Amino acid sequence: MIKIEGLKKSYAGRPVLQGIDLTVEPGEFLVVLGPSGAGKSTLLRCINGLVQPDAGRTLIDGKVFDTKSKARGEQPVAMIFQHHNLVKRLSVLKNVLVGRMAGLSSILTMLQLFPKRDVEIAMEALARVELPHKANSRGDQLSGGEQQRVGIARALAQQPAVILCDEPVASLDPKTSRIVLGYLKAICKEKGIAVICNLHQVDYAVEFGERIVGLSGGKVVFDDTPDHLTAEIVHQIYPGLEDPGIGRVLKPRAAARQPILAPLVATATA
Numbered sequence: 144m145i146k147i148e149g150l151k152k153s154y155a156g157r158p159v160l161q162g163i164d165l166t167v168e169p170g171e172f173l174v175v176l177g178p179s180g181a182g183k184s185t186l187l188r189c190i191n192g193l194v195q196p197d198a199g200r201t202l203i204d205g206k207v208f209d210t211k212s213k214a215r216g217e218q219p220v221a222m223i224f225q226h227h228n229l230v231k232r233l234s235v236l237k238n239v240l241v242g243r244m245a246g247l248s249s250i251l252t253m254l255q256l257f258p259k260r261d262v263e264i265a266m267e268a269l270a271r272v273e274l275p276h277k278a279n280s281r282g283d284q285l286s287g288g289e290q291q292r293v294g295i296a297r298a299l300a301q302q303p304a305v306i307l308c309d310e311p312v313a314s315l316d317p318k319t320s321r322i323v324l325g326y327l328k329a330i331c332k333e334k335g336i337a338v339i340c341n342l343h344q345v346d347y348a349v350e351f352g353e354r355i356v357g358l359s360g361g362k363v364v365f366d367d368t369p370d371h372l373t374a375e376i377v378h379q380i381y382p383g384l385e386d387p388g389i390g391r392v393l394k395p396r397a398a399a400r401q402p403i404l405a406p407l408v409a410t411a412t413a
């Protein structure tokens with residue numbers, strides 16, 4: 144279980160996170176929505192031990208995880224980025240093996256010598272995203288969607304308690320985005336790995352998220368299941384957003400509760 148308690152972070156005196164409390168269960172697929180600058184990436188960086196919060200802490204299975212844990216090489220948190228972050232000149236398999244490096248001595252890492260068991264784990268992870276046949280291809284010989292699937296395999300090979308995803312489909316087309324999010328969600332469920340996924344797209348959040356957290360101004364302004372996400376709440380999360388398409392993706396029950404939706408839906412379906 145991931146427990147985030149009272150996280151606060153400011154940059155140059157400007158508060159970015161203003162006290163975030165969240166508990167995420169193993170196998171839960173949580174989507175974080177929020178406008179640019181809301182603090183989504185900062186939240187993930189604090190959870191991942193890349194940034195030390197000014198206050199608060201993250202507990203993973205009851206144990207504090209922070210920048211010091213990360214420096215010690217503890218790896219309960221895997222990260223997936225928008226731009227895949229594969230090493231282009233390395234093979235796909237070696238890119239996935241990066242997820243196993245924490246347990247290796249620096250000399251083995253330098254020589255790129257990996258124990259047989261690690262290679263097996265990496266190949267299993269590649270098979271899970273249906274890319275075992277690409278194991279020997281160079282990272283830059285894959286399409287964007289395939290590269291992101293390798294990113295998922297690398298995270299999976301790390302055998303983490305939680306996978307953090309920062310806009311994992313922002314640079315992919317809609318069909319590929321759904322494929323990538325589909326793999327992520329299936330893996331989350333099968334392996335009981337908690338996933339915290341920052342997204343900009345409300346429609347994907349509703350389609351894939353089991354729970355949605357809306358972040359605005361560094362605070363949680365919504366924390367519930369997608370069927371409780373209304374147009375009014377979406378407008379609260381994204382102040383000033385003029386996107387009539389939002390009404391389309393919300394469930395009728397949620398829409399019906401909010402009269403504000405009526406003109407939006409009318410515009411969207413006109």
Ligand SMILES: Nc1ncnc2c1ncn2[C@@H]1O[C@H](COP(=O)(O)OP(=O)(O)OP(=O)(O)O)[C@@H](O)[C@H]1O
Nearest residue numbers: 154155159177178179180181182183184185186343
């Ligand atoms: N290392 C840093 N130094 C100074 N300011 C920072 C730093 N990292 C983030 N910020 C600021 O914190 C705020 C939140 O940034 P963050 O990247 O967390 O937003 P975000 O919600 O991920 O936005 P986006 O959707 O555009 O990725 C921004 O105003 C940003 O400029």
Ligand SMILES: [Mg+2]
Nearest residue numbers: 183184185309
């Ligand atoms: Mg961001």
